[in-house]
Amino acid sequence: MAKRAGSKNRSVRGSRTGRPIMALLDLLGQRWTLRILWELRDTPLTSRALRTACDEASPTVLQARLTELREAGFVELGEGGGYGLTPLGRELCETFMPLHRFAERWKK
Amino acid sequence: MAKRAGSKNRSVRGSRTGRPIMALLDLLGQRWTLRILWELRDTPLTSRALRTACDEASPTVLQARLTELREAGFVELGEGGGYGLTPLGRELCETFMPLHRFAERWKK
DNA sequence: GCACGTTGCTACAGAAAATGTAGCATATAG
DNA sequence: CTATATGCTACATTTTCTGTAGCAACGTGC
Numbered sequence: 122m123a124k125r126a127g128s129k130n131r132s133v134r135g136s137r138t139g140r141p142i143m144a145l146l147d148l149l150g151q152r153w154t155l156r157i158l159w160e161l162r163d164t165p166l167t168s169r170a171l172r173t174a175c176d177e178a179s180p181t182v183l184q185a186r187l188t189e190l191r192e193a194g195f196v197e198l199g200e201g202g203g204y205g206l207t208p209l210g211r212e213l214c215e216t217f218m219p220l221h222r223f224a225e226r227w228k229k
Numbered sequence: 230m231a232k233r234a235g236s237k238n239r240s241v242r243g244s245r246t247g248r249p250i251m252a253l254l255d256l257l258g259q260r261w262t263l264r265i266l267w268e269l270r271d272t273p274l275t276s277r278a279l280r281t282a283c284d285e286a287s288p289t290v291l292q293a294r295l296t297e298l299r300e301a302g303f304v305e306l307g308e309g310g311g312y313g314l315t316p317l318g319r320e321l322c323e324t325f326m327p328l329h330r331f332a333e334r335w336k337k
Numbered sequence: 338g339c340a341c342g343t344t345g346c347t348a349c350a351g352a353a354a355a356t357g358t359a360g361c362a363t364a365t366a367g
Numbered sequence: 368c369t370a371t372a373t374g375c376t377a378c379a380t381t382t383t384c385t386g387t388a389g390c391a392a393c394g395t396g397c
Contacts, residue, residue, distance in 0.1 A: 141332040141333055141335060141336055142267070142328065142329050142332040142333070143264075144332070145328060145331070145332040145335065146263045146264050146267055146328075146332075147264070149257075149258070149263060149328075150257070150258065150259070150260055150261065150262060150263040150264060151258070151260070151383095152258060152259070152260075152383085152384070153258065153384095154258060155254045155257060155258040156251075156254050156255070156258060159250070159254055167343090167344065167345085168344075168345055168346075169343085169344075169345085177386090178384090178385085179384065179385045179386060179387090180345090180346075180347085180386095181346095181347080181348090181349095181383095181384070181385075181386090182383080182384055182385080184345080184346060184347080185383095185384095187345095193335075194335075198345080202343090202344055202345075202393090203344090204345095209335070212331065213331060213335075216325070216327045216328055216331050217324070217325050217327075217328065219324045219325075220250065220253060220254075220257075220324055220325065221250050223253070223320065223321060223324050224248075224249040224250040224252070224253040224254075225249055225250070227249060227253065227301075227302075227317070227321075228249055259354095260354085260355070261355095275372085275373065275374085276373075276374055276375075277372080277373075277374085285357090286355090286356085287355065287356045287357060287358090288357095288374090288375075288376080289354095289355070289356075289357090289375095289376080289377090289378095290354080290355055290356080292374080292375060292376080293354095293355095295374095306374080310364095310372090310373055310374075311373090312374095
């Protein structure tokens with residue numbers, strides 16, 4: 122089915138359609154992706170701090186997601202260590218920032 | 230670890246924190262959730278049509294997501310059949326509509 | 338010149354979730 | 368009574384995530 126064979130296969134599900142929105146939706150619709158972006162929204166974090174922020178998610182997935190997000194150009198690893206959003210990533214983050222307000226109204 | 234026991238456990242990961250944004254991020258950060266909302270963005274679809282639109286995703290997950298989305302109040306099953314967004318769901322959808330434009334610029 | 342504490346990152350077994358295929362019960366036609 | 372469509376489920380196989388442990392590399396201080 123030509124899916125992610127190793128850690129180098131970036132064609133997240135919907136990418137096959139060629140529609141960028143699908144690729145993006147697929148990337149964001151993976152476990153922890155949205156959360157990672159959210160946690161990095163205004164401060165870079167070290168891999169460990171990010172792990173803590175993400176409710177102790179296993180480093181395996183986190184690392185996998187960080188790699189994907191880096192390859193997508195949304196996240197970068199600063200030279201002094203620590204993950205942060207790229208300008209593009211920050212832009213993306215702001216795109217779904219209204220979610221915060223929505224969530225508050227939605228409550229649950 | 231007190232996670233989803235059956236199909237009736239709605240506490241998607243981050244909900245424990247009590248922060249609505251986490252619950253929302255967790256719900257949206259599950260496979261197919263974003264995609265489903267996207268596909269329903271302007272037309273209700275039958276379960277089958279939705280399946281087709283979602284690149285033939287397995288009915289098992291689709292059904293699970295639809296249930297969650299219904300319980301969250303974002304999606305509803307019309308009396309004449311077919312799934313559609315609730316007013317709240319439409320609102321949520323519009324919240325991340327800018328993603329479309331972003332994705333186009335992002336290309337890949 | 339080596340104990341420390343940190344960083345990013347990986348291994349791997351066990352648990353959980355998704356896939357793919359088939360099918361059920363119901364309803365609405367023809 | 369077929370025939371087709373709906374929403375929905377079963378279930379074995381495959382994929383993904385979790386949880387825990389640990390690696391190599393970089394300091395900092397001693």
